[in-house]
Amino acid sequence: MSSSEGRLAGRIALVTGASRGIGKAVAKLFAREGAELVLVARTTGGLEELDDEIRAINGKTSLLVPMDLREFEAIDRLGYALYERYKRLDVLVGNAGDLGTLSPVGHIDPAEWQRVMDINLTANWRLIRSLDPLLRQSEAGRAIFVSSSVGSQARPFWGTYSVSKAALEMLVKIYAEEIKQTRIRANIIDPGRTRTGMRAAAYPGEDPQTLPTPEQIAEKFLPLACADFDGNGQTVKAQ
Template sequence: MSEKPLAGRVAVVTGASRGIGYATALALAEAGAHVVATARTQGGLEELDDAIKAVGGQATLAPFPIDDFDAIDRLGGALYQRFGKLDALVANAGQLGPLTPLGHVEPKDWDKIVAVNLTANWRLIRSLDPLLRASDAGRAVFLTSGVVHKDRAYWGPYAVTKAGVEALARSYAAETRTNTPVKVTLVNPGPLRTKMRASAMPSEDPATLRTPAELAPKIVGLCLPSFTETGKLYDFPTDALQSFRAPE
């Protein structure tokens, strides 16, 4: 039997208690990675831990809300002390936020979605970049959304923050493109059968949608040492890898 492709490697997955994060964390563990799973929901993380153990994998649970920025800094320190490196980051945690006209968005709701969807991803880079560089094949994957490129009314806060994530990933890819082992990829999952999707589209039949478990192996592929592209967007609906670099 061949060795699992991520054996001996460490992967952080945020928002791992359900949906895309849960499915990806489980798939990474099945591929041999030691998964460090973060989420605000302790119970969901414990269910994930049970599922990972059932497939013979290993996990470390880190329950905290993704906008607890001090906790993100502590995570980086703890990973350095325990592992001295990080081989993969899957920055999945996010929230839908208010679906309302921009002029009606409450300032506290705006601040919250910016903190969760955008600032937290910058704080993850700030804390974990040295560990990704310490790996021989550091991989960073950020979840985005097709709504960034659509003129969709009432989705402003979500679209704005995901556009920010895309700019953040582009910048990080440019900074790590040469003389580092880090490869950066954006993922557009498209419509999936998740709780967030159900909240956004309550009249939609979830049975018509693909599942996070179908996407998860694709994300695992982006975390492998053998995946050497950087500065790309993987579009799950079309199964296509696209460049997101602007023309020179």
């Protein structure tokens, strides 16, 4: 299948945390399916390497946005820039995340708590705030946010990350209720156990070869990004 015939042909898709792991795998899959990509990550080098890989896949150059998502005003500027360039956005993938340090609730460092909340929760709210007008200009705007099973399961020592994901899930479900009468659909995906750097940090003794790869998990994102997917406010488990 050529990129001009893919399931995302002609659609503009923005992916955060795109330089590695699941975000990178999703970006490459979307490229194979014909999407025009806006890639957001902190590392310029990682984005440039990914851009090279995507050009090898479909011959297209992506829009690279080196950005720390904690710089919230930069997210607002991104919305303006995308409007000037495209006038719309078809797919938003809020993938970037921060694990923080696993520790008892009473021992959590306040600065680390704030950093994790900023990236996992507030940045996604700011993305919705900035990009909702662009999603409304799409014939079928689709927003996908990455959560985790610990967003709904109380697990000791996971306080910061779990609370951020629980709050993110509620944010997305409220947004989904608010857009029911529009052409936008917003959903949550729980990747499950995946061979990523974040997983390795959380479970250093685990054999990564026993885990699904980011490329395998990325396949679950594709239906949610397509114009014909009408689910809204759902939590989709990738495994």
